[in-house]
Amino acid sequence: MSIKKKGFNIAIDGLSGIGKSSIGCQVAKRLNFTFIDSGLFYRYIADRFYLDDTIQLNEIHLFKNEMIGYVVVGYDTTTKILPSARVKLILEADFETRVYRRAKQLNAKEFEAIRKVFSDLLKRDVDSFDLVLEAKKGATIINTSDLSIEQVVARILSRILWVRFSDYNMLHFIIFILFVFVYTLHTLFQNLTSIFGTG
Ligand SMILES: Nc1ncnc2c1ncn2[C@@H]1O[C@H](COP(=O)(O)OP(=O)(O)OP(=O)(O)O)[C@@H](O)[C@H]1O
Numbered sequence: 149m150s151i152k153k154k155g156f157n158i159a160i161d162g163l164s165g166i167g168k169s170s171i172g173c174q175v176a177k178r179l180n181f182t183f184i185d186s187g188l189f190y191r192y193i194a195d196r197f198y199l200d201d202t203i204q205l206n207e208i209h210l211f212k213n214e215m216i217g218y219v220v221v222g223y224d225t226t227t228k229i230l231p232s233a234r235v236k237l238i239l240e241a242d243f244e245t246r247v248y249r250r251a252k253q254l255n256a257k258e259f260e261a262i263r264k265v266f267s268d269l270l271k272r273d274v275d276s277f278d279l280v281l282e283a284k285k286g287a288t289i290i291n292t293s294d295l296s297i298e299q300v301v302a303r304i305l306s307r308i309l310w311v312r313f314s315d316y317n318m319l320h321f322i323i324f325i326l327f328v329f330v331y332t333l334h335t336l337f338q339n340l341t342s343i344f345g346t347g
């Protein structure tokens with residue numbers, strides 16, 4: 149069963165340093181999907197232009213163009229960039245866990261370096277807190293505080309399988325109901341014909 153052929157996209161959102169890129173990338177690899185880190189576009193654009201509404205809208209338009217088989221990570225992915233994603237996920241973890249992971253990622257060991265990681269994350273949380281809060285309303289939340297990257301990936305893959313399984317069974321259910329409906333009509337028609345038969 150190919151998930152890709154059936155038009156299936158995955159959107160992953162969450163606060164800074166939560167693991168969107170590392171986890172999204174692994175999930176895409178496992179499914180043989182295309183991985184897009186929307187943050188990369190923003191960083192690239194922000195380096196060159198003033199990030200105004202026009203640029204954001206163009207980018208969003210680009211993402212909405214009939215995408216199939218994508219894992220897109222970043223802010224607003226579940227709400228604005230890929231609102232039609234079949235699987236929408238929000239990753240979350242304790243603030244201390246994120247500071248620890250980011251410090252490890254940046255190899256920050258000195259007090260000053262860790263303080264900077266702390267204050268950067270705090271600032272970015274303040275900037276994006278409302279967006280992520282809004283996104284949480286329509287997505288599946290996975291708390292990763294006590295999970296390794298592999299465990300989070302496994303959890304996401306099983307969620308995807310479950311959604312795929314439900315879609316598949318829903319289709320069969322609808323076909324079954326249609327079949328029962330047609331069969332009942334057919335039987336009713338036969339009974340009526342035998343009662344009020346032409347002979
Ligand atoms: N469940 C986890 N367990 C341990 N480490 C993790 C876990 N998830 C992510 N990490 C580590 O946390 C660090 C930050 O992850 P990552 O860069 O993927 O976050 P992000 O959400 O994409 O960040 P940003 O929003 O700033 O782009 C990385 O070093 C990653 O390996």
Ligand SMILES: Nc1ccn([C@@H]2O[C@H](COP(=O)(O)O)[C@@H](O)[C@H]2O)c(=O)n1
Nearest residue numbers: 164186187188190191222223224225272
């Ligand atoms: N979908 C997105 C992604 C990013 N941004 C903004 O770009 C900054 C860098 O993003 P990272 O995910 O690489 O940290 C981020 O702070 C956002 O301001 C965005 O608006 N929408």
